[in-house]
Amino acid sequence: MEKGLLSKYFKGIVAKKLSEVEVDPRISNQHEFNGINEFKSILGSEKSIYEGVFVYLTDNEEDTLKEVGSLTWYNARENHPTRNEFRLYYSTTQIMEKANAGDFLLIGLTHDNKLAVLIAPRGTTAEQQLLWLFEIKEIGNKFIFRDISSNDTKLNFAGKYILNSVGFEIDEAEPDFLDLILKTFGNQFPSTAVFSDFARSTINNVSPIEEPDKTLIAWLEREEMLFKTLEKHIVSKKLEQGFGENKVDVDDFISFSLSVQNRRKSRAGFAFENHLESIFKSQKISFSKGAKTERNNKPDFLFPSIINYHKPDFPVELLTMLGVKTTAKDRWRQVLSEADRISQKHLITLEPAISLNQTDEMFAQNLQLVIPQSLKETFTASQQLNLLSLQDFLYVVRQRQTKFIK
Incomplete structure (x- = not known):
């Protein structure tokens, strides 16, 4: 099939x-x-x-x-x-x-x-x-x-x-890439930054400058496929070895299973940030990643920099904050308190078809949603009027950066 x-x-x-x-x-x-x-x-x-x-x-x-x-x-x-x-x-x-x-x-x-x-x-x-x-x-x-x-x-x-x-395992492993992955990393998972860079290196038909939205999705899909390919290989080897000294240790199996699930969740979020960072660098946009604002909060991205953010005389209207969440659902509220100086927060997410109830609440909280262009079709026509694509967001940041440089 x-x-x-x-x-x-x-x-x-x-x-x-x-x-x-x-x-x-x-x-x-x-x-x-x-x-x-x-x-x-x-x-x-x-x-x-x-x-x-x-x-x-x-x-x-x-x-x-x-x-x-x-x-x-x-x-x-x-x-x-x-x-x-x-x-x-x-x-x-x-x-x-x-x-x-x-x-x-x-x-x-x-x-x-x-x-x-x-x-x-x-x-x-x-x-x-x-x-x-x-x-x-x-x-x-x-x-x-x-x-x-x-x-x-x-x-x-x-x-x-x-x-x-909703709980379906998406089988995206691709055996044709396994030899290249094993030659590069062996039988182990590299750091997320290294793996994201590797994933980007395997695609050459996209442009982070001319088509940032399309590029982001292509990079994310490629990394997911490569990760699933390596994961399937490593997990299969572990299943062949068994768990614990007697090969059927339940606690050892559960611990291994949890580690697999946790790696999947954390890797997806880091991959999203890694690819966005690469796009920002390609676009020559100034930013700080994961820097502290108030109360030890660490917004994912601040533009133009954390240094400017902490300068009392730096114009507030030239500051931009971008939160990054693979899933929005109940987690989008976390970004609201991450940068007190910036009244309107931006949030980019991969969550498709967010309900009208939630997008209305986000709008009421002065949160601007950024949705990759290909995912915007999952929203209603009225919702789409209030969504920014990644390209739109980059334009906003670049306009502010131009004023800052002047």
Whole structure:
């Protein structure tokens, strides 16, 4: 199967707004999703039991829940001569107990024949991302069905981001690069700065000066692919060796697993900063990275410099602060207190399809969002009016720098 297609992860999906009868035990204890006949073309007409992966998504990453349960597909009118009424019974999980009427529900049949049950509260970024990914324009109380295999989508950066955020492992390892990576670094992870520089060196068809937005995404995608290739090699070797003296030490396995997850998370953030820094240098823009302002805060980037920031007589209107967050969700507020002298903060993020609720709140807090150009299409037309691309942001900073030099 070709890489990069949505059909690699889903055969088909149904989606709707949850109704009270489906989730409120005061009204019904049926534990069933009703009105789902359209799913028959994917699930068939025979009674069957599926392993289900239930995920409750919120804009606070710490509140996101994941749980395994089961779902039973059956025809409630099996003995009726002319009528069919297919239902999907779900087992008790804390996620379904947490769900409320009006929440967005998406059920997808995966290629390993499991059912992914994704729930996102109304008005959240998680809801908006799922609606965008599956090209759902309007959603109501009745299920809509989409056969992914016959109506496929090529996954771009935003699509991969969303799938990964809901728990799907995106396989982007590329064996053709493994020999080059091992020749350069051996069987170990280099520092993030060194690896980012290596990733950039393997791409020569982009320009950080003429096309900074396109270049940033290309560098990020290439580094992700190279990292996954090296990670797959190193982790495979470790799995062959086993864990602990007896090769099956559970604590050693858990410790190794956590180290893999933590490396992934921290590396992504550092890579984002590294590539932005390279673009700023290519553009010959003056900046300070990770320098202290007030209360030991360290904004990711200050323009033109931390020295100018701490000069009381330096014009405030020529100062710019840029926070860098791979995911915005609940973390965007952290940048608000990182540079007291600068009233309007800038934040660049790779988070696609941020909800209108959140972008309105950011605007109210005088936070200007910077979104790479190719990700802007995931936002509504009205939201896009208030977004800056990286190219736009560079123009703002360059104009201020020109006044500073004069």
